[in-house]
Amino acid sequence: MQLVFFNNTVLAWLTALGIAVGVTLALVVIKKVVVHHLRILSERTATRLDDIAVEALEATRLLVMAVMGLYAGSTFLDLPPSVDLFAKRTAIVVGLVQAALWGNAALRGWLKQYYENRATEPGRATSAAALGFVARMVLWIVILLMILDNMGVNITTLVASLGVGGIAVALAVQNILGDLFASLSIVLDKPFVIGDFIIVDKYLGTVEYVGLKTTRIRSLSGEQLVFSNADLLKSRLQNMTRMSRRRVVFSISVTYDTPRDKLAAIPPMLTEIVKAQQEVSFDRAHFQGIGPSSMNFEVVYWVESPDYNRFMDIQQQILLQIVDGLQERGVQLAYPTQALHVHDTRPTAQDADWLGGAGDAPRGTPPSPAEGAAPRP
Structure with missing residues (x-):
């Protein structure tokens, strides 16, 4: 036991070997226990983060744990500085590679979950897939640079x-x-x-x-x-x-000759028609204004459905009921019209007398008041 090999006794070598084996076995047991408990937890939860953690930890390599065990045992030995530096750098490199494997496994688990949720x-x-490729590339480039820097x-x-x-x-x-x-x-x-x-x-x-x-x-x-x-x-x-709901604005126009009492009755009629519809929230109905050829009313309501076909069905029903209601009240819908007023420029009888008067007065000169003619208004 007191024999010396490479500046360390046999007892020191055996102790270092025991530490290496013990650390390796401890890491293996820790991995199995942690993975087992995380897998049980992942079955109870809806989140996928614990499933990704399980897949990442399962990527832990036995060789990596063995190298870490050997490095732990080497710290008990009296090694030359160059050998000690080599052991330390080797452990760091192996640890970085294992970190890259964990990251790669986590990305693979995330992509697998994403594919399952986006099968269609x-x-x-x-x-x-492009995002995962970019992430993997960045991960391995960073790990490679860290390894080169460590060396x-x-x-x-x-x-x-x-x-x-x-x-x-x-x-x-x-x-x-x-x-x-x-x-x-x-x-x-x-x-x-x-x-x-x-x-x-x-x-x-x-x-x-x-x-x-x-x-x-x-x-x-x-x-x-x-x-x-x-x-x-x-x-x-x-x-x-x-879209959760659809806002609808539309206008109707009636003719100018509609009596005031009938105009006042139109907004309540519109309100009643709109409120009678299902999946509709009434907003307002007003006599909006007087147009060039009509009296205009505006109606606003919400359809509590984003379905366009449903919106058109409701709009059709409302418009048909509005037409029926206006006909019952004797109110006519207006359409664009224009009234053209033409001024009559033909001469009147009095103008003819002025134009046809006798005497020395020039033709076209109206008679003077002294001659008994009434002045032209």
Whole structure:
């Protein structure tokens, strides 16, 4: 036991080996216990975070735990500085690789959950795959740089070179990158999803596909509209699918010869007709104003449903009842009319006398009052 090998006794080597085996077994047991309890907890909860944590911890490698055990045992030995530095760097590198494996497993679990929830949305699944690829790439690049820095490599120049190269590449493909990040923004912010009916400027239709670069919409007339993701996010967008209720404003016009008492009876009639409808919240009905050829009334109400067909059914029923109500009251609906008043420029009998008078007076000169003619009004 007192024999010395590489500056350490046999007892020291056996003790270090025991520590290594003990630490490795302890890490294995801890992993199994933690994973077991987390799996039981994940079955009781609706959140997917604990399921992702289980998948990440299951990615812990036995080799990594063994290396950590060996490093723990090596700390008990009297090793040369170079060997001790090598053991320390090896442990750090293995730990960083294990951290990358945990992150990769967590991303894989998140993507699996996302695919399950978006089985009918291939566009969103594609964007999520792109997001996962970018996240994995960033993760492994960061881990690689940390490993190189741990091994004594000066990464300052490398990072600077990557930065300059990244700027050059970004400038060359800025339009593509703009659409890519716009796609990620659509995935994360969710201004719309596949199946929503949206209006973009003067275009409207149902969202069919959300890809890495474009979003495709099926218009009402049947053709497919293709929008760049970046341009789409810059536009004013109306998501009609997320409408909870619909505000309706319409006017009716009656003729000028409608008596005042009948005009006063029209707003109560409109109020009664609208309130009688189902899924409708009445707002107001007023004698709005006097137009060029009609007396105008305005009605405002809310349809408590976003369904356009339901809105049209209600509107049709209201208009038919308004027509019936006006006919019962003897009130006529107005239509655009104009009255043309023409001035009669033909000469009167008195003008004829003036124009046809005798004497020396010039033709066309009216007689003077001294001659007994009445002055022209």
